[in-house]
Amino acid sequence: MKLYTRKKSQAGKVVIFLLLAVIFCTSAFFLGRETLAKVNELSAVKEQLILAEEEKNTLEASSNEIKGKEEALKKQVDELEDKLTTLKRNNPDINLNDNIKRYAYLTFDDGPSKNTSKILDFLKVNNIKATFFVVGAPNEAAVYKRIFDEGHTLAVHSYTHQYSKIYKSPDAFMADIHELIELLEGITGEKPNILRFPGGSNNSIGRRFGGQGIMGKVIDRVKEEGFIYFDWNVDSMDAAKNSQEPQAIVDAVLEGVKGKDHAVILLHDAAVKTTTVEALPKIAEELKKQGFIFKELTAEVEPIQFR
Secondary structure: OHHHHHHHHHHHHHHHHHHHHHHHHHHHHHHHHHHHHHHHHHHHHHHHHHHHHHHHHHHHHHHHHHHHHHHHHHHHHHHHHHHHHHHHHHOOOOOOOOOOOEEEEEEEEOOOOHHHHHHHHHHHHOOOOOEEEEEOOHHHHHHHHHHHHOOOEEEEEEOOOOHHHHOOOHHHHHHHHHHHHHHHHHHHOOOOOEEOOOOOOOOOOOHHHHOOOHHHHHHHHHHHOOOEEOOOOEEOOOOOOOOOOHHHHHHHHHHHOOOOOEEEEEEEOOOOOHHHHHHHHHHHHHHHHOOEEEOOOOOOOOOOOOO
16 A cells, blocks of 8 residues: 555656646747747847948948039139139120120210210220211211221211201102212212111101101101111110210110110210210220120111111
8 A cells, every 4th residue: 555655656746747847848948939039039130230330331421422522513613703703804895694695885976076086085995886877077087987997887867967957858858868978988988878867766856847757758768778777775865955964874874774685875976965975984884894795786786766
């Protein structure tokens, strides 16, 4: 009986041992799986960190490269700005903007006179070309020739500039014009074809002497005979009174050219227009600052015409 009890006790111990072994192995199995999962997770995180570090280094390298290029480009821009400033300073008559060129056409009516010679002196020194719409003055042959020889446009205004005479009829107007052309052609050897009507193509004075519609008839006749007539789109106001203040002339021109790329500027060089001569240097200076290029009127220039 004791032997049986001892064997039973030993068997129970074996069972307990086996149960503990099974529990231990099972626990170890699950603990091992959990540990392995954590190890794998940490490994994946580590790999992501490595990739992120590499990407950061690549971005930093690219950023440094871009900064280097920016500095080089900035240096080039600064150098180009210096060159551009020098070009503008040394070439004030050149418009560096190829897309938009601004032209100023200085036109002088009612000469020649002593003022015409002063204007020509200024234009020559400053290498500016202009247009002179002249009247008949047989004693001023040297001035006509100087205008022509120095590259300005010698254009037709009227021999007499007498409204009562020239606007009686188209025939009367053309007789006056041909008298002036004969005088000019005899001096320069060239027949001018650029014309400006006294008072402009839309003047209302002419109808007093030639009736309603006289200007339309005169214009048609001028065109038939091959002349190109020019009015203006900037009035200097130097004819508003006999002796206009120089600054008023300058201000009128600068106001008139606003928004224009082709400015045909009305000025006068009759004997009484001394203040126009005084205003001219400031006008030229300010227009140059605004990028205007000075040119003379020719048959190739699109004309400004009131009608």
